[in-house]
Amino acid sequence: MKNKILNIYNRLYERFGPQGWWPADSAFEVAIGAILTQNTSWQNVEKAISNLKKKKALAFQKMYNMSRQELAGLIRPAGYYNIKAKRIKNLLEFLKRFYRGDIKKMLSRGLPVLRRELLSVNGIGPETADSILLYALKKPVFVVDAYTKRVLSRHKLAGHDADYDELQRLFMGHLPADTKLFNEYHALLVRLGKDFCKKAKAKCQECPVNDER
DNA sequence: CACCAGGCAAGTA
């Protein structure tokens, strides 16, 4: 097989179909969700998002005016709620300062600049930054996460010690810079991890990617 | 009961 990376994508897509990420009503909601889901199950994040929606707090100004303590109370089900409240506040300050509180205003700027800016916010690391870039701003960046690392090392396409940038380059170097493709690919890897590599180890036998080897 | 989830930063050597 000439392009294993693309081949894996095709298998995953055939097996699971389009995943329709990111489940959110706005770019702002994606950004908040990206922080909430740090090392946390999406199920718990949904509870936090639901609390925010009930309070109509999923809008920049409303959330900006809210105290850190009140925000922490609402996002409690997502875990790490104190530190995440701080991180969200940091992001809001950043948006206020450079984009007048409007995340959509980020669209006018270039990808490398945006990535550096997001990474400069305390609480936003590579995965969170790239999730915002890809899923909120629709920029062609590949998101790497724990599932991605596991799948690649399990199939011996990378060592278990490969770091974030290395894995990201591996994907982006073997794929066209296509937002839709990156969107589905990352979501499919997460889907694969949940369905096959987590619960029953036996199921890894029937893993759709685990064909030749 | 233990273990883990769509990470990140801060502290230590």
Add this chain to the structure above:
DNA sequence: TACTTGCATGGT
């Protein structure tokens, strides 16, 4: 630079 630890809820 390279480990280690804290952060925390809810599902299996």
